[in-house]
Amino acid sequence: MVLAGCELDNFDAPKAMLEGQVTYQGEPISVRSNSAEFQIWQDGYALNELIPVFIAQDGTYSVSLFEGEYKLVRRGGDPWLPQLNDTIVVQVSGNTQVDVPVTPYINISNENFQMNGSTLSANFQIDQIVADTNVQEISIMLSRNILLDRNINDFNKVIELESFEFGTSNSVAIEIPESLRDEGYLFVRIGAKSSMANELIYTHAQKIDL
Known part of the structure; x- marks a missing residue:
């Protein structure tokens, strides 16, 4: 028998942080913890999968990412208007702060x-x-x-x-x-x-x- 070995690819963990809060007219919006979420996408990679970002009850969110350009989508089902065709382009570098405006019903x-x-x-x-x-x-x-x-x-x-x-x-x-x-x-x-x-x-x- 001949044993063939393979070497696993090692990737560095993401070191950048995207964080902020959900706002309406500049004021934070409160929700049920981990019920509302955003979706984050990064183009240009073979695995172009969404990254769910859950929102804490005080309206804050945070997610660890690799540095680069992302698209943030405000999805439906939450207590505000969905804006699936109105994405927010975010350039993540180091610790990046982005507040996300929404229109609650x-x-x-x-x-x-x-x-x-x-x-x-x-x-x-x-x-x-x-x-x-x-x-x-x-x-x-x-x-x-x-x-x-x-x-x-x-x-x-x-x-x-x-x-x-x-x-x-x-x-x-x-x-x-x-x-x-x-x-x-x-x-x-x-x-x-x-x-x-x-x-x-x-x-x-x-x-x-x-």
Whole structure:
């Protein structure tokens, strides 16, 4: 028998970093952690495969890449308009910072929270950004941990707003569950789902003292 050996090709690991955040009108957008993603492509190579880039709940992202030119695509299914034919060309060299603007279907603003005994009062406004969209769901979520969304929480209350209107201030009050009242503090977020999106858009997680 004759044994034929082969030598494996060794490649250096990528040393550059592309990072930034998702923004609307210069302000960061919050999502469910690892639910929304971008797609990155690099042309000119035999294996021209997409690189998925998942977005953290605070709207930040980071990915390790080789230096070079890439195309970043904002895909569909996220709480903002897909822009598949409007790619962002990014030149990655060393640590490269690129914020990615998006157009959400709806947006939550002017949120604030106040505690009165065991009652949490939440004030917020939802704006219609894309015409003809409606709000399918509004939720207030509580958690002992800062990682918090509709799927990861210790309490989730779907809010029924009979007289909801875009662009107006809304105020709701919820009772903190007895199982959470002795925690000392909790994290809270508001989430809202557009009729045109698969995912909710969120406020930033805020810490409240009980």
